[in-house]
Amino acid sequence: MAKKLFDYQLDETVDGFFLLKDAEVRVAKNGKKFLAINFQDTSGEISGKFWDASDQDIEHFQAGCVIHLKGKRENYQGNPQIKIQQMRLTRPGEPQSVQQFVEHAPLKTSTMEEQLNTYVFAITEPNWNRIVRHLLNDLHADFFSFPAAKKNHHAFAGGLAYHTLSILKLAKAVADQYPHVNRPLLYAGAILHDMGKTIEMSGPVSTTYTLAGNLVGHIVLIDEKIVETCQQLKIDEQSESVLVLRHMILAHHGLLEYGSPVRPHVMEAEILHDLDELDASIQMMQTSLSHTEPGTYTERIFAMDGRNFYRPSNDQTKGAAPSHD
Structure with missing residues (x-):
């Protein structure tokens, strides 16, 4: 079974298909354009930056499209991030349906x-x-x-x-x-x-x-x-x-x-x-805690004053948040 975004551990190589939830064009300090991206699947979303984006890249990599990604799971300022190595649009025979990458409420x-x-x-x-x-x-x-x-x-x-x-x-x-x-x-x-x-x-x-x-x-x-x-x-x-x-x-x-x-x-x-x-x-806390190993802290939650939260080492629950599958 293919790994989901939050199955990848720190410094592990990421290789899979994901949805571009967001792909915003921004300008770096050197004046070159880049894409600020949020990758998504049913486990959640993780950000990444596609540096030195060409006009063709900007045209191709639009929010709502499914892509194949190769990269590495990292942390940046306490938050998970993907260092993008290669990214391309999907090909015939590869996953195309947006719905299979969208998180859903735990209840029907x-x-x-x-x-x-x-x-x-x-x-x-x-x-x-x-x-x-x-x-x-x-x-x-x-x-x-x-x-x-x-x-x-x-x-x-x-x-x-x-x-x-x-x-x-x-x-x-x-x-x-x-x-x-x-x-x-x-x-x-x-x-x-x-x-x-x-x-x-x-x-x-x-x-x-x-x-x-x-x-x-x-x-x-x-x-x-x-x-x-x-x-x-x-x-x-x-x-x-x-x-x-x-x-x-x-x-x-x-x-x-x-x-x-x-x-x-x-x-x-x-x-x-x-x-x-x-x-x-x-x-918000449940979502972050569900991606956090016992005995460690969550990423910083922007909407909660940038605080992070500790998951006690004796917390052996499978996940702190309900599944969205």
Whole structure:
């Protein structure tokens, strides 16, 4: 069986077929162009740099194509990296399907749909329920296939729905522990909070940000969708129930400098922000720890202040993160 990216150890020769998840053209200090690449398969992604890239190289090696790579697994500033020795496009008879290299959520789409529907049924406030159902139906295919991010957390096919479902499970535990929490509001906010990423991003393969994603962002994009839905369903968008629901989404990044137009001013909005942060952080740590031998540290995680995390030597679990196969 062919080795996957994270089967290769430090200083081991890499020889296999991988997906170019990203291939960005940059200019080195010497003025020559190079490609900053992220190689991907179902075990994860590792970066590499293709130096002195010609115009033909730039034309050939586009994000989303499958390539054959020869190189060496190295570490650079605490992070895994591939030193590229040879790279070429695949030939007839060699792997061509992009899908066989794409990471997927640990749960099947049908399972996520079934589980998520139980939370929709628990949204007993009529306006919230109608809005959630309408938007789930409208964005259904993309919601269950898109990643939750281009890189950091849940950056795999189905990651958006999986991240949402994880937050809903955490929300249920919080609402069970604290009876005064408005369970329907927390559930509705959790389902909608990242749904704008179906407009912000291009899709699950070689994910990029759309023009709307770059210029507007997923928070405002889904808020606009909520207002449009209210107009279509003849729900008063200025009613308290709708304004509180919109606040859940608008405040879920917690701080203005992190992209929220407003900070949380409703208890459930603060809880949603906390659960969103918790789930994202745990998933990033799990992913890194699953590639880390007991008794050693993970690579530095940029989205967690560049910190790395120690995997105790007595941790003999097969992997700290669920398989995405």
